[in-house]
Amino acid sequence: xxxxxxxxxxRSAMLYGAAGxxxxxxxxxxxxxxxxxxxxxxxxxxxxxxxxxxxxxxxAKVVAELAGQPVVVDNRGGGDGIIAARALLGMPADGYSxxxxxxxxxxxxxxxxxxxxxxxxxxxDPVSVLQVSYxxxxxxxxxxxxxxxxxVKFAAKEPGALSHGSGxxxxxxxxxxxxxxxxxxVTNIPYxxxxxxxxxxxxxxxxxxVTAVTPLLPLVESGRVRILxxxxxxxxxxxxxxxxxxxxxxxxxxxxxxxxxxxxxxxxVPVRNRIVEFFEKAARSEEIQSRIKSQxxxxxxxxxxxxxxxxxxxxxxxRKLIADTGLKFY
Numbered sequence: 001x002x003x004x005x006x007x008x009x010x011r012s013a014m015l016y017g018a019a020g021x022x023x024x025x026x027x028x029x030x031x032x033x034x035x036x037x038x039x040x041x042x043x044x045x046x047x048x049x050x051x052x053x054x055x056x057x058x059x060a061k062v063v064a065e066l067a068g069q070p071v072v073v074d075n076r077g078g079g080d081g082i083i084a085a086r087a088l089l090g091m092p093a094d095g096y097s098x099x100x101x102x103x104x105x106x107x108x109x110x111x112x113x114x115x116x117x118x119x120x121x122x123x124x125d126p127v128s129v130l131q132v133s134y135x136x137x138x139x140x141x142x143x144x145x146x147x148x149x150x151x152v153k154f155a156a157k158e159p160g161a162l163s164h165g166s167g168x169x170x171x172x173x174x175x176x177x178x179x180x181x182x183x184x185x186v187t188n189i190p191y192x193x194x195x196x197x198x199x200x201x202x203x204x205x206x207x208x209x210v211t212a213v214t215p216l217l218p219l220v221e222s223g224r225v226r227i228l229x230x231x232x233x234x235x236x237x238x239x240x241x242x243x244x245x246x247x248x249x250x251x252x253x254x255x256x257x258x259x260x261x262x263x264x265x266x267x268x269v270p271v272r273n274r275i276v277e278f279f280e281k282a283a284r285s286e287e288i289q290s291r292i293k294s295q296x297x298x299x300x301x302x303x304x305x306x307x308x309x310x311x312x313x314x315x316x317x318x319r320k321l322i323a324d325t326g327l328k329f330y
Contacts, residue, residue, distance in 0.1 A: 042072065
């Protein structure tokens, strides 16, 4: 027979155990909320050694110091960033996998690929645009065109005679936008990337290219390429004699490259906020500021909301351009 005293003791033990469990819950919850508690993977849709990869590694170093955890760069180059996008979207939405991308993956692909296996808006939550860099109109050193005006006048006189080297679909869009503003017609020749377009210019395989300025700089310094126009708002520090688009009267033309950070959609908001905080502090650090400015880039920490607007505005612009021109890509 069970005595009342024994029942009371058993209930007391059960209550004591339950109370102990409840007492532990806040501590467990707090431990789970600590982010990061393990290494972070920074997925980079470019090959090792590219200008974007170098920038990503600079951020990885500073963010690791701020977060107190290693930040491992995972290069997934190729396929216009699609390989990297698929890789990241196959990882948990927990903030431990972060995309370090450019406008190709986050905007251009949305309009140039018919069957894109991801949605740049729906599948990614924005963290921030980090920096913008600009393009240049370049010709081979042996080119008869000494100024941008000479190039434009010839293109107007000889429709279709000039060839343009395109490093990616984004660069094709830049050139089509430019030729529409100028009212000229040229022949577009695609290359694998901006480096390929730069080398095509140096080899005299094309008449000109609108391409990223960074791969051009060593070719300019070695005397193999001449730059006629820079698309930034101010002259490039390493190209002080090259006029800007505004100086050429093209105030509405914006050929720019932007790097940004995003996470998989559904990442917990507190976790994403921590990632925003880490990258904002990194962007303001002396190390990042120095590296970006030395390359003629502009630090542009936008935060999530402005980044989303940046994406949508660019996608809208390219969709209109493609609709107006009938451009075909893939």
